[in-house]
Structures are given as structure tokens and as C-alpha cells.
Amino acid sequence: MPELPEAETIARGLEQVVPGRSIRTVEVIRPDVIEGPQPAFSAAVRSCRIRKVGRRGKNLVLTLESPSPSLVRLRLVVNLGMSGRLLLGREGHAAPVVTHPAVRFHLDDDSVLVYHDVRRFGRLAAISEEAYGEWSRRLGPEPLSPAFDPASLMDSLQRSRSPIRSWLLDQAKVAGIGNIYANEALWHAGIHPRSPASDIRGESVVRLHGAIRRVLTDAIDAGGTTLKDYRTADGWRGSYGGSLRVYGREGLPCPECDTPIERGVLSGRSTFFCPRCQPPPGG
């Protein structure tokens, strides 16, 4: 669910308020969302000071500093899965959106950071800087960073025959794109979801690069897309849903040419496209 724009919105919201605060206690309500042994997780993060809240791909990354033995740095990586939320509230004044708390971080200023997850597909991991580096290296480039440019995108696309929609969902290729923004970017670029990655060349690569950036930045500006579960750290909904051109719009007219939007299934997941603006590969 939450993709890059949603994770970015949450990270920005938390970055404004939580750095400098310490974790007083950790309450693990649903141990299955913890990566690895839960006692080790709790012991690792307890008493840590939060230094920074960032993002890598769709994951939230909190940089923590342990007071003992000697200001050891570790990273709290939060993958929100399909229905995860990170909500900041006041102790004893849980927001009404908190119906399925999985982990509560009680901070030293009477606030609580709640990891909330109905389906519990999300995961929380407390890892060393070294392990974080290894994990991060396995992910593709950040699509909004200078490292992601048309030339390197073209290079990467040439090495795969995967349908482009599947290619975009592969976090090792580009980090942070999920099913909503993959479908949206392909519509903006005029590329069919089943087009083999290596068939995308020249001007199409430039259009795809631009479409990915445009869709992601516009979605960040809108605070993300709330279809159902996603909320900002303050519990607000994202408003990019009104800007979706094809996702979830089967049968509705294409905003560009009025042809009804079609829905297909690719690798078991829905894909939406305009059959006229996004001509199928090979015909």
C-alpha cells in the first residue's frame, strides 16, 4: 500500500517533531510484525534517542543512538506492508484511527509513536549501521535522486525482458514504486504495462523517467494517496486519489481520449491502462 510518496509524507511529518526525543519503553502488542526475536528488538531500541527520520524506497528509516555503551548507532527500518501506519499521539489520548496497534514506542515527552497495522504484513527491524548498508545496497536507486537519470534508467531497462509494470515493482530496479504509481506513471508515459522493459528505448525512456518523477513528486505534494488504510503521522488522509488517471478506474473514460480504461492482471496483480494511449506491445 504505502509507496514512496506515503512513506515520504510520514517521514517528513515525524522528522519535524521526533528527533531529539528518546524511547522510554517499547510495547510489542503483535510480535509477528517484529523481524527477528522480539526481546532482542525491544532491548535494542529501549532508551535510544531518535536522531533522524528518513526513508529508503517505501521504508521508513529511523536513525537511533543508544546511550550505552558508547552512542552506538542503529537503524529502525519500518516496512508498512499493505496497511501499516506510523502515528504520533499524546500518551493516553489515542487518536480514533488507532484500532489495531501492533507496537507502541513511549517517548520521553509524553508522546507515543504507534505502529498500527490491520493486516500485519508490515515489518519492523532494528539493525546495525552495517546491516543497514547491506540492505540498502540491495535496493535500486531512489527515483527522485540525481542518480536516477534517463541514461542509467535506459541502461537498466535494456537488461530485462520483464513486462515494464513488473519491472517497476521490483525494488531492486528502482526503489519505492508500487502498483498505484507504476500504473499511473505508465499512463503518463503512454507505455503499455506489458511492454517488455528492453523494448523501451529513446524518447520513451525519457518520457517514463519524467512520468515517474512527476507522479511521485505530485503525490508527495498531495500527502500521498489514501485508498483505505494509509494515514499520515497525524492521522490525516492523503489527497492524491483525485489525481489518479487509471488506477482503480476500469470502465471510466481515459482523461486524454475518453476510451474506457481497461483492467488486466499481471503477475497476479491488477493493472490499469488506456488501450488507445498505451498501445499493447507488438500490435
Added chain:
DNA sequence: CGTGCCCCCTGTCAGC
């Protein structure tokens, strides 16, 4: 390196 298929889990909605 691909693909499809299954699983994790809960909630919602359409159809009967």
C-alpha cells in the same frame, strides 16, 4: 534471469 502460484492477515463489498 524470468513467471505463475501460494502464503502471510484482516476487512470490505458484490452477488446470491
Added chain:
DNA sequence: TGCTGACAGGGGGCAC
């Protein structure tokens, strides 16, 4: 009203 099946933003593992 209730039951059943399909489906949902993610990702990992499996066989082929």
C-alpha cells in the same frame, strides 16, 4: 440478514 468468494497499496518463497 447472512454466507461466499474476490480483491486490496507488499513481499518472500517455491517450482518450473
